Amino acid sequence: MHELSITQTIIDTVTEAAQGAPVQQITLEIGELSAILPDSIQFCFEACIPNTPLAGAVLAIQTVPGRxxxxxxxxxxxxxxPYGICDQCDSLAIDIIAGEGLVILSMETMPCA
Structure with a gap:
């Protein structure tokens, strides 16, 4: 399950960016053609965040359709x-223009006391 290592990278990246501030929410964008399963990312996130600065944070995932x-x-x-036939000219020369990525869109932190 490669989602576990992807989730750990997300946690590490957000933890570093938060610079010690408690994180309330993280929003991800996951492309439908990325071979990353949003449900698996959610499961791994919930399993990995206890006893970290992200404990209690909510993970919001937006999916991006393939184009x-x-x-x-x-x-x-x-x-x-991640492939197809053109609906107009039957060509196989299709470039993917959306739906392959994984992006951390935002994170919300609470001010440090």
Whole structure:
């Protein structure tokens, strides 16, 4: 399960960025074509945060649908897989333009006392 190592990297990155401030919420953006399972990230996050500066933090996950653009005709289309056939010209030359990434969009912290 590669989601565990991905989640640990997210926790480490947010912990460092928070500079000791308690974290209330983290918002992630996960692409539907990224091969990362949002439910697994959520499960791993909840299992990994006790006894860390992120204990009690809420993880919000937004998914980004896959989109592709045909290199031959320029048509943009939704993609459910990281490949496809152009709906307009039947070309296989499709570039993925959205839905592959994992981004930490934001984190909310409480002021240190």
């Amino acid at each position: 592709g653009r045909c290199r031959d005709c320029g048509y943009e289309m939704p993609l459910e897989m």
